[in-house]
Amino acid sequence: MVGVGTRILTVEDDERIRASVKLALEDEGWVVAESENGEQALDQFNRSPTDVVLIDIMLPGIDGFEVCRSIRKISDVPIIMVTARNDTHDIVAGLEAGADDYLTKPFAPKELSARIRALLRRVRTTDHATGQLRFGDLEILPDECVVTVGNTQVHLTKTEFRLLVELASSAGRVFSREVLLERVWGYGYFGDGRLVDVHIRRLRTKIEQDPANPRHVVTVRGLGYKLQG
Secondary structure: OOOOOOEEEEEOOOHHHHHHHHHHHHHOOOEEEEEOOHHHHHHHHHHOOOOEEEEEOOOOOOOHHHHHHHHHOOOOOOEEEEEOOOOHHHHHHHHHOOOOEEEEOOOOHHHHHHHHHHHHHHHOOOOOOOOOEEEOOEEEEHHHOEEEEOOEEEOOOHHHHHHHHHHHHOOOOOEOHHHHHHHHHOOOOOOOOHHHHHHHHHHHHHHOOOOOOOOOEEEEOOOEEEEOO
């Protein structure tokens, strides 16, 4: 069963919200660790293995963006950012900092659980592409979760890796944002193309020699994205 035994770190300074999230997640059978600020969260993360991190953007001291960036330097653990308003800047900044997904307050416990379950399902690995995939200087080994550009191995988050393999599995095919949301994020999404666009930008910075003029992950205006050699 997906998520059984999962350890979730919640980073939230509002005690009432933190308590309600803890209860909701524990009802799912998950182990929940709590932090009320960024410094405490980073200390807990470094001391104890964590499967998913839930980070509120507005924290005293180190804010959620910096917590996310700090975790991303050492781990590809799935991260969900939480924002108090549906602010495009906050959402995009959170994704650019390395988050895999986001939630806007107030959110229903069932929605949070669904997001976490989807994250856990898709980090298990990619299921439809095997063997070696090569596109010029870009090489992908789906079974080993390895990506190299030239002779250099590139570190991708689990979501970035799934996105790349999805594109590579049907090279030359144009994937709409809606299709990528369904296949990579793994659930009936609300059509938020920002998730796809920001992850594409992050992916390009890692695999393209010139991210502003990509050779491999190409935008097809008005339609979506495709991968080419």
